Amino acid sequence: MNARKFKDKLGTSVAWICSGITILFLLVFLGRIIYKGFSVLSWNFVFTGPREAMTEGGIYPALAGTFWLTALAILIAMPLGILTAIYLTSYGKPRWLVRTVRIAINTLAGTPSIIYGLFGMAIFVNLLGFDVSLIAGALTLAILALPMIINATEEALRTVPQDFRDASLALGATPRQTILRVMLPTALPNILTSTIISIGRVAGETAPIMFTAATFFSRQLPKGLSDEVMALPYHIYALMTEGTHPAKQVPIAYGTALVLLILVITISALAIYIRYNIRRKRQW
């Protein structure tokens, strides 16, 4: 009996220790980024451009680049993703096509981001002749975001109670009217929160934009769709690997990482908070 009690205590402590180590690792990780990043963070750092061959100044062009890349990518991917999810949940015929679409989406979701980068380079940059540009990067990121948005929207549409749909159809509404006026509005908050989470993902991606959109240095903000852009994640990578003055550039990289981290975590935390509130207030 004592041996069993001991084993029970032992097992419980192992689970405690595993969680403890995980939390410790993550605290050291986050603490380091925040501590190092905070020492360079300032109004000037966020809202001015880099100076003196990237050894001084701020990251504003990279922030603007990341904003445009992400905004365009989501604007392209969201309508497509929502329409696809509507087809999968509401029409769903023929069966074999639905199954094939599902396989395609799951495969896309598991494909490494560097492969999206190569695809974007081969198709958008080279074949279609967009060159390394904002639009090539945004299209590549849109394709990366598409499976996330489809899955999220599908899940959201499935939470709409069957009664709602039945009631709408029974009142004589057509399938299209039911989808557009009953199902989508009901599912919209959930669709939005999940989309916000994918915004965080897209904003932090580096590999897909390395060969399609990003440049190490540009003095100006992007003027049009065909300009190369700086981007926060790529900026961190470039400072760490191509920089020539590590003593001055590593702190800037930490600062950039902190800004990116704050951006991504604020966006996701917002989404999680909104979702929490929706779940609490939901009446059905």
Add this chain to the structure above:
Amino acid sequence: MNSYKEKLFKGITYTASLLAIVILMAIIYSLFREGLPLFKVTRLSDFIFGSAWYPTHAIPEFGALTLIAGTLSVTLGALIIAVPLGLGSAVFISEIASPRLREIAKPLIELLAGIPSVVYGLFGMAFLAPLIRDWFNLDTGLNVLSTSIILGIMIVPIIASMSEDALSNVPKNIREASLALGATRMESITRTIIPAAKSGILGSVLMGFGRAIGETMVVLMVAGGSAQIPGSIFDSIRPLTSTIAAEMGETVMGDLHYRSLFALAILLFLLTFITNLFTELVFLKRSKR
């Protein structure tokens, strides 16, 4: 008029969903179109089993074995770190923690899963690698060990979150039956709950495996980049993803080097595709039961 609108709307959603298939096909097509011509000059067996990767020499050699070994070594290392930590955390959150703590822990894990990998890469390169270099008196801390640790921390949230879902989905009556038979809490966790959730747990591990294989920025920044088969955990290596990312900038479009990197991408795509297929089968089995 109304039925015309109905058909149009249905047609639009139909077309949009076809796009997912078209995109996947286009990705596969572009990889193979750019990559396959390599095998006009290199035999497939030399590509997979050759260990000399000298794409820019006068007589270039394209043996990817060192790169495959690099990918597998850090992926394995990451799993060795992440599986116990992730699973332990999942058990803790699902079975031991109070409901209040669980409410906080779940979204926190979700937040951590969303941290961009380049930030982990920065941490590994600027903090962990120098630390490991000094601790073990090495020339460089950019090696298998540092990369495995960083990749491991990165996939802990994935494994923890999905395993926790699997554990909490185990029906309440199974737990209660086990406890009613006189099992201690740990006995019922290890002998009843974990076996009941095993396909979900396996799925989470496979998911982490797939993520680690395809991760680019961390290995690019922390693995060191020398193409060799690692003899110890202190050797620097060069996985598939970082080879593609590091060398693509040096190639001229359409030359052999460019083609060889697309051939690596085909390999990477197949690896992750098979992993996903496995994951799917594991989950399918669970949902059928």
